[in-house]
Amino acid sequence: MIVKQISIFLENRRGQLAAACRALAQSGVNIATLSLADTTDFGIVRMIVDDHDKGYEVLTKAGFTVRQTDVVMVKVADRPGGMAELMERLDATGVDIEYSYAYALGSGDSAILVFRFSDNAKAEAALVA
Amino acid sequence: MHPISKPDYMPVDELRAMQLRKLQKIIPYEYERVPLFRRRCDEKGVHPRDLATLKDLARFPFMKKTDLRDEYPLGLTAAPMHDIVRFHCSSGTTGKPICIPSTQGDIDIWSEGVARCLAMYGLTADDILQVSYGYGLFTGGLGAHYGGEKLGCAVLPTGAGNTEKQIMLMQDLGVTAIACTPSYFLHLATTAEKMGVDFRRDTKLRHGIFGAEPWTNEIRAKIESIAGITAHDIYGLTEIAGPGVAGNCGRCNGLHVWEDHFYPEIIDPDTLEVLPDGEQGELVFTTLDRFGTPMIRYRTRDISRLQTGRCECGRTMRVMDRISARSDDMLIVHGVNVFPSQIETGLMKVPEVAPHYQIVLSSTDTLDLFEIKVEVVAEAFSDNIRDLEALRRRVLAAVKGIIGLTPKITLVGPGTLPRSEGKIKRVIDNRRK
Numbered sequence: 001m002i003v004k005q006i007s008i009f010l011e012n013r014r015g016q017l018a019a020a021c022r023a024l025a026q027s028g029v030n031i032a033t034l035s036l037a038d039t040t041d042f043g044i045v046r047m048i049v050d051d052h053d054k055g056y057e058v059l060t061k062a063g064f065t066v067r068q069t070d071v072v073m074v075k076v077a078d079r080p081g082g083m084a085e086l087m088e089r090l091d092a093t094g095v096d097i098e099y100s101y102a103y104a105l106g107s108g109d110s111a112i113l114v115f116r117f118s119d120n121a122k123a124e125a126a127l128v129a
Numbered sequence: 130m131h132p133i134s135k136p137d138y139m140p141v142d143e144l145r146a147m148q149l150r151k152l153q154k155i156i157p158y159e160y161e162r163v164p165l166f167r168r169r170c171d172e173k174g175v176h177p178r179d180l181a182t183l184k185d186l187a188r189f190p191f192m193k194k195t196d197l198r199d200e201y202p203l204g205l206t207a208a209p210m211h212d213i214v215r216f217h218c219s220s221g222t223t224g225k226p227i228c229i230p231s232t233q234g235d236i237d238i239w240s241e242g243v244a245r246c247l248a249m250y251g252l253t254a255d256d257i258l259q260v261s262y263g264y265g266l267f268t269g270g271l272g273a274h275y276g277g278e279k280l281g282c283a284v285l286p287t288g289a290g291n292t293e294k295q296i297m298l299m300q301d302l303g304v305t306a307i308a309c310t311p312s313y314f315l316h317l318a319t320t321a322e323k324m325g326v327d328f329r330r331d332t333k334l335r336h337g338i339f340g341a342e343p344w345t346n347e348i349r350a351k352i353e354s355i356a357g358i359t360a361h362d363i364y365g366l367t368e369i370a371g372p373g374v375a376g377n378c379g380r381c382n383g384l385h386v387w388e389d390h391f392y393p394e395i396i397d398p399d400t401l402e403v404l405p406d407g408e409q410g411e412l413v414f415t416t417l418d419r420f421g422t423p424m425i426r427y428r429t430r431d432i433s434r435l436q437t438g439r440c441e442c443g444r445t446m447r448v449m450d451r452i453s454a455r456s457d458d459m460l461i462v463h464g465v466n467v468f469p470s471q472i473e474t475g476l477m478k479v480p481e482v483a484p485h486y487q488i489v490l491s492s493t494d495t496l497d498l499f500e501i502k503v504e505v506v507a508e509a510f511s512d513n514i515r516d517l518e519a520l521r522r523r524v525l526a527a528v529k530g531i532i533g534l535t536p537k538i539t540l541v542g543p544g545t546l547p548r549s550e551g552k553i554k555r556v557i558d559n560r561r562k
Binding site: 005007009010011037039041042044046063064065067069098099116 | 507513540541544
């Protein structure tokens with residue numbers, strides 16, 4: 001499934017991430033999953049929230065530098081080989097992974113991963129089918 | 130042509146004769162009234178009667194900013210308080226301020242200088258001029274104000290600050306010209322964008338009159354493209370009057386100096402010898418007919434050049450190069466001389482870089498740390514670290530190509546660096562002195 005992700009550009013300064021999360025909380029937006037990518041100078045927070053449009057608006061208004069990106073959510077079997085099979089199917093398509101992180105809410109026998117691919121639609125067709 | 134512009138075109142021989150005549154009046158006046166000047170002339174063995182030609186001016190002593198500090202507040206004031214009508218002060222960057230008392234005549238000349246600049250930029254009595262320079266001790270606000278009124282413009286004295294209201298008034302009154310620092314204009318532009326106001330579509334703004342800070346041609350191009358206006362350069366300094374000492378006509382790459390009031394020289398800052406027109410050096414001014422606080426051979430610390438040849442606009446007043454470097458601003462980093470304007474030129478070559486940056490110098494026990502914080506425009510923000518790192522490398526290459534040093538480049542989000550309502554402070558030097 002292709003979903004919308006919010007990315008926030010943060011300077012590596014104490015309190016920045018808290019401020020972004022607080023802004024969302026005050027508007028009743030719940031964070032479904034979040035991943036932090038950082039270098040020594042800045043960080044990029046990528047998150048999926050329950051109300052994307054509202055979350056995007058709230059963060060923009062609060063002065064954050066925000067970007068919306070499409071990502072693909074993929075279910076992976078929670079057993080040895082689950083991930084390997086998925087990656088083999090992806091390799092066959094020639095699509096590259098730009099980044100990936102785990103979705104917080106897995107269930108029972110499967111985990112959910114979030115991917116940003118060089119070609120989301122093509123990857124989704126190969127993996128989700 | 131507005132009658133106020135007539136002196137701009139004065140025949141050169143007439144101009145030189147007038148300059149000599151005025152010098153032969155102001156130098157004895159200063160010699161009689163200002164002890165510091167008299168003492169220095171005596172020490173050099175030069176007397177006002179030695180001034181027979183313009184060349185003889187080179188025999189007279191210089192004045193410097195430190196003199197104004199040492200003689201603070203009134204030691205260099207020549208006119209009696211009875212004749213003084215206004216004080217302006219400049220904070221300088223350290224220590225005591227400098228204080229420049231003016232007579233009514235001084236204010237008139239100053240206003241004329243600004244009005245002649247405005248007329249040269251193409252403003253007329255039909256223009257509505259918003260003055261967003263700070264008012265008060267700083268000469269920017271009142272200088273532009275009186276100059277605008279002298280030309281007959283409708284002046285809107287907003288001063289700096291209260292930016293959203295400024296944009297509202299600009300729209301409601303149909304403001305056609307604005308006078309402010311280039312950095313404040315960029316702040317106005319960012320605020321307007323947030324408010325959903327497009328300068329081209331929603332305002333009648335056509336002219337920007339910018340001064341009080343050194344700014345590069347790259348920032349000028351950026352301002353003109355953001356706002357759809359013509360960005361004019363106005364030069365001046367508190368010690369000499371304020372803004373309106375020189376301005377650009379738009380035909381040549383420089384600024385016409387109103388040398389019928391402000392006599393320019395270029396000197397070699399090391400040997401202190403006068404350099405011929407065409408050579409670069411430190412700009413020196415003598416106020417020819419300001420009687421409150423005359424400045425004789427005042428060293429501005431601005432690096433410029435007096436161009437040779439005549440401008441095609443027909444004005445006879447000599448053209449000085451734009452000031453992109455002030456010798457005070459020069460930084461020495463890892464033993465290399467660096468001007469902030471060079472860094473700005475490099476940064477502005479990268480389209481993703483917003484016109485907001487900060488140069489931070491600090492030191493550890495063993496070495497200087499040299500960092501440039503650069504705002505990236507919102508559209509350029511990628512959620513991919515690889516893209517941002519690539520952008521950072523491009524910014525570094527652009528700066529390094531000019532200054533030959535490798536600063537640490539830190540990308541920051543739009544709107545995160547401090548904005549200024551007056552003169553912006555782009556260099557933070559925390560190094561141990």
